[in-house]
Every structure is written in structure tokens, then in C-alpha cells.
Amino acid sequence: MAQPLTVPSMTAGADFVLRPWEMSDLPLIREAADDGYIPLITTIPSPYSDEAAQAYVRRQWERAAAGTGYPFAIARTRDRRPVGSIGLWLRDSAEGRASIGYWMTAPARRQGVAGAALRTVATWALHELGIPRAQLLVEPWNTSSVRTAESAGFRREGLLRGWQEIGGRRRDMLMYARLNGDPPPGDRAPTDG
Numbered sequence: 001m002a003q004p005l006t007v008p009s010m011t012a013g014a015d016f017v018l019r020p021w022e023m024s025d026l027p028l029i030r031e032a033a034d035d036g037y038i039p040l041i042t043t044i045p046s047p048y049s050d051e052a053a054q055a056y057v058r059r060q061w062e063r064a065a066a067g068t069g070y071p072f073a074i075a076r077t078r079d080r081r082p083v084g085s086i087g088l089w090l091r092d093s094a095e096g097r098a099s100i101g102y103w104m105t106a107p108a109r110r111q112g113v114a115g116a117a118l119r120t121v122a123t124w125a126l127h128e129l130g131i132p133r134a135q136l137l138v139e140p141w142n143t144s145s146v147r148t149a150e151s152a153g154f155r156r157e158g159l160l161r162g163w164q165e166i167g168g169r170r171r172d173m174l175m176y177a178r179l180n181g182d183p184p185p186g187d188r189a190p191t192d193g
Contacts, residue, residue: 002067002090012125014030015114018072020085021060025073028082030162031105038103040167042085063087074104074117083108086117088125088134096132098125102148109144118152121184127179133180137163139174149176154186 007020032038033048043059045052057073060071068091075082083166084104092098100121101127118136124130138156154176162170 005064012120021057026053098131100136114148115151135177154178
């Protein structure tokens with residue numbers, strides 16, 4: 001059995017903090033539940049109820065307690081208002097891989113928040129935790145998430161056809177990865193898309 005994990009608090013740029021989930025994050029879960037896409041790719045309860053949202057927060061705590069991953073809420077520094085989520089999942093850690101997933105509510109999109117959070121978690125995973133490979137999946141149409149991954153130093157490795165069911169349909173996914181020996185984001189020449 002995996003050891004319990006302690007989810008740390010970390011700064012993500014000047015304006016955001018990554019922190020453990022709290023029961024006070026229910027308004028974020030309500031906002032995410034009303035999004036047309038987030039409930040399809042996550043375990044966010046939709047339709048929303050306080051009971052289901054509380055169960056969602058408890059599941060985040062249980063993931064850390066079971067040693068399966070580090071779930072973070074992304075919150076603004078100035079008022080601690082949560083605006084999204086990012087997680088480092090360790091299911092394949094025995095093979096030297098960890099997966100990262102993230103989502104942002106609509107008001108926080110296109111502001112660099114996801115990129116700052118992704119750079120923070122990936123750098124921490126690769127260099128502090130010593131995980132050799134961090135990877136993530138993006139739907140090919142999701143150009144904002146593609147830009148986020150690439151801005152955080154992830155390289156596109158290929159297309160996984162029919163990889164995942166989303167909204168009742170098999171969907172293609174792009175595989176992105178960053179290795180602990182890769183140069184920091186911003187120090188690399190652009191790659192062909």
C-alpha cells in the first residue's frame with residue numbers, strides 16, 4: 001500500500017497559490033459543475049448538490065491519504081478565492097511516470113493561471129519529488145490547453161487515437177511529456193507541432 005501524502009501549499013507565480021482542497025471550496029465546485037466541459041473530463045458532480053460537492057472534496061483528501069496523488073485547488077493570493085484545480089497523479093509512479101490534469105473555471109481562463117500552476121507542479125514533481133517523467137493528455141481541439149502545456153515546457157509526443165471516452169464518445173488525445181532532464185521552460189528552441 002502507498003504511503004499517505006501531505007499536499008503542500010506552493011506559490012504559482014506572483015498571484016496564485018496551490019493548496020489542499022477545503023470544504024470552503026464548494027462555490028468553485030458549483031461553478032465547475034455548471035461548465036459544459038469540466039464535468040465530462042473530471043469527477044466534478046453534475047448536477048451540483050452540496051452533498052455531492054462535499055463528497056468531491058473528501059475524495060481529494062482520500063487520494064492524498066491513499067498515496068495516489070496530490071490534488072490542489074488553485075486560489076488567488078489576494079483573496080484566496082479558488083479558480084481551478086490541478087493534480088499530480090501517481091498511478092504509474094513505479095514505472096517512473098506521473099500524470100498531471102488541470103481545469104480552470106471560465107473567468108480564470110486565458111490569464112496564464114493554468115500555465116503558472118502547471119509549471120509549478122511539473123517542476124516540483126520532476127525536481128523535488130524526483131519523478132523522471134510528467135505527462136498529460138489534451139484533446140486536439142483544445143488549443144488553449146495545448147498552449148498551456150507547451151508554455152510549461154511539455155513536448156508533444158503524439159496522437160493517441162480513440163484513447164478516452166468523454167461525453168459518451170471515444171476521443172483522440174494528444175500526449176505531452178516533460179522529463180526531469182529537460183531544460184526549464186523558456187530555455188528551449190520551439191519544436192515542430
